[in-house]
Amino acid sequence: MLWNVDLTLVDTAIVTRDAYAEAFRQVTGRPLVKLAPANGRPDSEIVFETLAVNGVVAEDDHLPRFLDALTTAFATRKGRLTAEGRMMPGAKDALKAVAKLDGIVQSVLSGTIKGNAVHKLTAFGLHKYVDFGIGGYGEEVYPKATLLQVAQGRAKDKYGTPFTSANTVFVGxxxxxxxxxxxxxxxxxxxxxxxxxxxxxxxxxxxxxxPDLTNPSEVVSAIARLTTPTPR
Structure with missing residues (x-):
């Protein structure tokens, strides 16, 4: 079970934008005028477009420097997440209900870089239901579909079970x-x-x-409909 983070489990847009502005200033020495919209894209892609729309020609070291600065800027603002962000309705109950299902492993498939995804979910107490080690994250410069396959491979390596469309559900x-x-x-x-x-x-x-995650029974029922048992 792979969960998208932003606007699926949490909404931390205000803090995220502030961290992006700080990272942009550190890397370019200029104030951020326009932040490229997320629209389900990974941070690595958002960084390149943000540089472009602000008139900055991307160089080879811009992405790693920006992602490092973004990690630091977000970490220093993690105390603001609960005050200025929110957990999406029903998110905790949904994660908790899914965690009770036999054979289910929950992780993250997110455009957010790993450190920031951990901060976001930890702030709202959602981290305890997630195995972050087998997820896919925004600092990995792949399309999200490839990240999904990377996460499936990591899960197979750790748990010994092949993960395919028959037993993998993405929630986004x-x-x-x-x-x-x-x-x-x-x-x-x-x-x-x-x-x-x-x-x-x-x-x-x-x-x-x-429509949302407010009915955990609906979420559990949906997972049952979308998966089939894997022979052992």
Missing amino acids: DSTRDVQAARIGGAAMLAIASGRSTTAELHEAGADLVL
């Missing part, structure tokens, strides 16, 4: 998440809690769409 809120699941090889449970509408998520090819 954007049409890009849906595309990643379809290309990468996972069933898609879309949550209409972000900027994509229910109709857009269905049209993109989501297997199931829920």
Whole structure:
């Protein structure tokens, strides 16, 4: 079970933008004027577009320097997450309910870099349900569909079970998440809690769409419908 972070489990947009502004200033020596929209993309992609829309020609060392600065800037602001951010409705109960299912391993497939994903979920007490070691994150310069396959490989290495579209569910809120699941090889449970509408998520090819995570029984039922037992 792979969870997207932003607008699926938590919303920390204010703190994230502030951290981006600080990282941009550190790397370029200039104030951030415009931050490229996330739209389900990884931080590595957002960094390059942010540099471009602010008139900065990207150099070879810009990405690693920016990601390092973003990690530090976010960490220094982690105390603001609960005050200026929010947990998405039903997120904790959904994670808790899924954790009780036999044979389920929960991790993260997010455009957010790993350190920041850990801070975001820890701030709201969601980290205890997640194995961060087998996830896919925004500092890895791959499309999200490839990150999904990377996460499946990490899970196989750790748990000894092959993970395919038959036993992998990705939960996300954007049409890009849906595309990643379809290309990468996972069933898609879309949550209409972000900027994509229910109709857009269905049209993109989501297997199931829920309005939110507030009914954990619906989430558990959806997982049961989307997975099949793997022979041992």
